[in-house]
Amino acid sequence: MRAPELVGRRWLNTGGESCSIKDFRGRVLLLDFWSFCCINCLHVLDELRPLEEEFADELVTVGVHSPKFEHEADPDALAAAVERYAVRHPVLDDPQLSSWQNYAVKAWPTLVVVDPEGYIVHVAAGEGHAEALRAVIGDVVAEHDAKGTLQRGEGPYVPPETPTTTLRFPGKVIGLEGGTVLVSDSAQHSLVEFAADGETVVRRIGSGERGSTDGPAADDSSADDSSAGGPFTEGRAEVARFSEPAGLALLPESVASEVGYDVVVADTVNHLLRGVSLADGRVTTVAGTGQQWRSGPAQPGEESLPALQAPLTSPWDVCWWEPAGGLVVAMAGNHTLGLFDPVAGEVRRFAGTTVEGLRDGETTEAFFAQPSGLADGGRRLWLVDSETSALRWIEACPHGAEHGFEVHTAVGTGLFDFGHADGPADQALLQHPLGVEVLPDGTVAVCDTYNGAIRRYDPGTGEVSTLATDVAEPSGATVLDGELVVVASTAHRLERPVPPGVTAQLIRGAAQQVTRPATEIAPGEVELAVVFTPPPGQKLDERYGPSTRLEVSASPEGMLLEGAGTGTELTRRLVVAEGRESGAAADGVLHVVAQAASCDDDAEVEHPACRLTRQDWGVPIRATAAGADRLPLVMGGMDHPES
Structure with missing residues (x-):
């Protein structure tokens, strides 16, 4: 036709x-x-x-x-x-x-x-x-x-003019020791380290030419000026090259010292992971063959492959996550998450089936759709799934990581549902988010890329709000000195779009948690007592069953050997594991949720007014032999030592 x-x-x-x-x-x-x-x-x-x-x-x-x-x-x-x-x-x-x-x-x-x-x-x-x-x-x-019907010659293509800017369509950003930041300069195929102001260039890593060459950060030869040329310092074959690098992850110091590099880069179009030594900027390929994954092990947890023999597919972001024991890789190209162990030098499938979609559950059954941003939230790994406009998380199964991990969705319903709506998470809408970061107060900032906005999800309330608008395709973020630093990709710069007052409020909440001293309790049996005395003129309401409820859990779960779960008594026998090495700030956090229903205590009133009291605690705990064997938490009334 x-x-x-x-x-x-x-x-x-x-x-x-x-x-x-x-x-x-x-x-x-x-x-x-x-x-x-x-x-x-x-x-x-x-x-x-x-x-x-x-x-x-x-x-x-x-x-x-x-x-x-x-x-x-x-x-x-x-x-x-x-x-x-x-x-x-x-x-x-x-x-x-x-x-x-x-x-x-x-x-x-x-x-x-x-x-x-x-x-x-x-x-x-x-x-x-x-x-x-x-x-x-x-x-x-x-x-x-x-x-004789073929005509050869030039076509109608006319190259547009390209402005010269320090960054060109940057992708992701991370903070480094000493207060500097490292940015993936995606369209200029390099990395740029900035001073804390996000504007003063400290150094550029990579030649600026598309390629996959390992080697030094740049041509530092002063003897051969003929090698200089191009926008940066390209021209010599041995200078490191990337192809549209995106995600960046700083390795734990102990891991970095063992493997010889500090930062892992998702070299997206090369289908590689690259390691960067911050001491000298040298770049080394650490995972991938350079060929795009087409087929292979379909299920998470199957046998690992040597990292340099494992084909990857458009790795978009990387994040060290301790519960998984390695570096999680957002494999946007086949809608999965990979796991890279730098020390063992191995790669395996961590989550996803390669089916594009949105389905929660065990990692072996979950569906993803172009996972593009990752953030370490402690016991949760947060991720944004761009094609389903979703914010999701992964955490260990209820019985512990040895039983696997589960995928959950906070915001998002499917491949074709998107928009910009705040409110309860099940009603909120995003549009193709590419970045995510955990804020100091425990809430989650989302780079809502196609809405040009920074959104905030509160896991405690399940509410989504908007922190900032008019950000040019935000694609990544990090927290630096108490401020949210965002990659404004199509503005070709870093921005701090969240108003200082909002930022300060978030940081103040975090500071109270961070600076709060750990409560010392004895390892072994401990009595948890939630103290509640009904207000004057009221009594506990037992007409429809138990009037109190207590829910206890711990992070990490192994801190609490016995006593986790839900019951109706406001006291609970706990068994606490031995503490960590001396000097540790805390062994973990004890999460306690208690509630009590009380009503007016007046027989003359036919329909007494009733009230529900509820309190959540996150108590930093350190187990030590000198600690107490009783932990009182006051929800209402006062705790007396002799009680």
């Missing part, structure tokens, strides 16, 4: 000129229907680069951008994405999906080959079609060369 007309709002990468389907007569036309949110579409962009170079005289590629999310229909956002992902061919902006429907497209990505006479000769959906396309295009070129 003849190729329908290409209809859209405007053309990009053509020098402002519009194109018609007839303008491509005589050339082989490859239409790439894509969406810049879609990791598979980004894979296709990389797959097409060698084909575009190989058939430069015969082939014209046109990207037809058909958006999924509302933000992707913004013309400025599309222009930024075209630059960010180094799209080197004309792009038709199709916000109403007009051309999408004309070509009966059903999925992102879809590839359509049109011959020089304007007929559709091949259609393919998904990724991994490079070799098939090479054969099809080769046959079409040969056929129409013989017929």
Whole structure:
């Protein structure tokens, strides 16, 4: 059939000129229907680069951008994405999906080959079609060369001007010892270390050229000036190179000293993990083959592979999480989480089945959809699942990590539900979040990327609120000196968008918890007593059953050997494990939730007024031989030593 007309709002990468389907007569036309949110579409962009170079005289590629999310229909956002992902061919902006429907497209990505006479000769959906396309295009070129209907020459692509900025579409940020910050400068294929102000460059790690070379941070040779050139210090082959680096993770000091590098980088387009030594900036490949994962072990927990023999797929973020015993990798490319053990030098599947979706439960059964941001929350690993616009977390199963881990969802309902709504988590909406960070008060900040906002989720109340708006595609964040530092990706800079008063309030809450001294109790048997005395003129209400409730748990769970669970008595026998080494700040936290119902104590009143008293405690505990064998917590009334 003849190729329908290409209809859209405007053309990009053509020098402002519009194109018609007839303008491509005589050339082989490859239409790439894509969406810049879609990791598979980004894979296709990389797959097409060698084909575009190989058939430069015969082939014209046109990207037809058909958006999924509302933000992707913004013309400025599309222009930024075209630059960010180094799209080197004309792009038709199709916000109403007009051309999408004309070509009966059903999925992102879809590839359509049109011959020089304007007929559709091949259609393919998904990724991994490079070799098939090479054969099809080769046959079409040969056929129409013989017929005399092939015209060679340059296509309509006109490269746009690219401004020079210190950062270009940065991805993620972490704080380093000494107060500096490290940023992945994704579109300039390097890392940048800034002073605490987030503006003064300390050093750049990487040449600034796309590649996967291991080596020193930059060319530090002073003897050969001919090697200098380009925007930074590229030009020598041995200088380290990245390809669109994203996530960054600082290893624990004990691990770093053993493996010889301090920071792990998710080198996204290279499908690699790279290690960086902060002492000299040297970069080493530590995991991945450089080839994209296509198939392999499908279930978490299966046999590990040597790290340098394990194919990865678009690692987008990395996070050291102690409960898992290693570095968790957000494998956006196949909707899973990997686990990298730097000391053993091994990689295995940690969670997910490769099915794109949103399903909670054990890690062996959970579905993810482009996990793109990770944050260590202690006993919880927080993550944002961008394609389901979801905030989720992973924690050990109720019986402990030896029994596996479970996935839970705080915000998000599915692949096609998104928006910007605050309120209860089950009603709140996000739009393609890419970053997450745990705030000092225990709440969670979400880089709500396509809403241009910083959102806050409170695990205690289950409420979602908005901390800041008008942030240009926030994609990562870290807490530095009590302030939330955010990567404003399409503004090409770091920002501190949360108002100082809000930040101070969050930090004050955290400071009370952090500076609170641990309560010393004796290891072994301890009596927990929640003290509650009804207010004057009231009594406990027993008309409908027990009037009190007590729930006890601990972090870590192993701190409490006995006594966890829920009951109706306000006293509980606990058995506490031996404490840690001398000098430890605390062994853990005892979580206690108590409530009591009391009513007016007046026989003359037919319908007495009743009230529910509830209190939550998070008590830092240190087990020591000199500690007490009784822990009173006052919910109402007073505790007397003799009681």
